[in-house]
Amino acid sequence: xxxxxxxxKIGLEAGQSAFGDVLAWFVKLLLxxxxxxxxxxxxxEALKNQTIDLLEENLILTLSxxxxxxxxxSTQVLALDWINGRRTPDANQNLKGAIKGLDMGxxxxxxxxxxxxxxxxxxxxxxxRFRQEGVTIQQVIGLxxxxxxxxxxxxxxxDVLDMPIKVAKSEQAPALGAAIYAATAAGIYxxxxxxxxxxxxxxxxxxxxxxxxxxIYKAKYEEYLTFGDFIENQS
Numbered sequence: 375x376x377x378x379x380x381x382x383k384i385g386l387e388a389g390q391s392a393f394g395d396v397l398a399w400f401v402k403l404l405l406x407x408x409x410x411x412x413x414x415x416x417x418x419e420a421l422k423n424q425t426i427d428l429l430e431e432n433l434i435l436t437l438s439x440x441x442x443x444x445x446x447x448s449t450q451v452l453a454l455d456w457i458n459g460r461r462t463p464d465a466n467q468n469l470k471g472a473i474k475g476l477d478m479g480x481x482x483x484x485x486x487x488x489x490x491x492x493x494x495x496x497x498x499x500x501x502x503r504f505r506q507e508g509v510t511i512q513q514v515i516g517l518x519x520x521x522x523x524x525x526x527x528x529x530x531x532x533d534v535l536d537m538p539i540k541v542a543k544s545e546q547a548p549a550l551g552a553a554i555y556a557a558t559a560a561g562i563y564x565x566x567x568x569x570x571x572x573x574x575x576x577x578x579x580x581x582x583x584x585x586x587x588x589x590i591y592k593a594k595y596e597e598y599l600t601f602g603d604f605i606e607n608q609s
Contacts, residue, residue, distance in 0.1 A: 380566050380567060381566060386509065388461075388462040388463065388500050388503075389462060390455065390460075390462070390496045390497065390500070391461040391467070392457055392458040393493050393497075393520065394493075394519060394527075395457075396455055396457050396458075396471075396489055396493050397434065397493075398434075400485065400486060401434050401437070404433065408429060413426075437483055438525075440481075440482075440486075441486050441487035441526055443483075444483060444484060446491070446533075446587055446590045446591060447590050449475075449484050449488070450477075451473065451476060451480055451488040452473070452475050452491075452492075452597060452601055453473045453491070454469075454492055454598070454601060455471065455489070456472070456602075457470070457471040460496075462500050463499055463500050463503035466606070469609060470605075472605045474601060490526055490527055490530050491530060491591070493527070494530050494533075494535070495534060495594075495595050495598040497531060497534070497535065498534050498535055501514075501535065511537075513540060514531075514535060514537055514539050514540070515577075516528055516531070516540065516541045517541070517544070517547040517548075518547065521539075521541045522541065522545070530591075532584075533583050533584050533587040534588075534591045535583070537583065538583070539581040540577040540579075541578060541580070541581070543575045543576050543577055543578040544575055550573065550575075554570055554573050
């Protein structure tokens with residue numbers, strides 16, 4: 375929509391039905407039976423709560439640390455990120471997620487890594503569609519919880535896109551954006567771009583693609599597309 379972000383510029387909106395929520399779903403999948411087992415045990419109530427809190431606080435970090443040790447070429451586990459349907463580039467909310475390549479050596483970290491790769495492949499698919507339609511993508515900026523907290527996700531995204539990813543410094547980027555528009559509307563700054571220049575606080579980290587991983591992910595992405603076509607045709 376013309377002027378939807380910056381006056382005189384056209385804003386194009388696209389997104390995935392789930393990004394960080396895909397990883398949160400997997401963590402909940404693992405946690406629920408563990409939580410129920412602990413609650414049904416004869417442990418002291420305080421110890422139960424302490425153990426559950428410890429797991430909820432650290433499980434995703436543990437999975438991320440283990441997944442970072444798995445090189446992309448050493449695993450055949452591949453996932454589709456359609457746990458909540460597909461929003462873009464071609465909307466189909468009836469689609470479901472899928473995982474292939476599992477064997478007896480596949481553990482939770484392998485599945486978690488495959489899910490991380492899948493959400494990054496989903497992002498690449500959207501960017502490719504923009505490019506197919508003649509839209510130039512000059513840079514990618516990460517903001518929000520996942521961008522701030524997960525080195526694994528952001529480095530994988532940089533490798534999959536084969537582009538640097540800048541992470542916004544602001545802890546509350548949407549709120550900062552609202553404040554920028556409010557300051558412009560109040561006349562504190564004459565233009566949105568002027569308010570951005572004055573109020574924006576830049577970036578605190580840049581993730582650069584690993585050339586070796588980028589090459590591997592280029593082939594894996596093609597496998598992701600083929601797998602997606604198969605699942606969509608069979609659904």
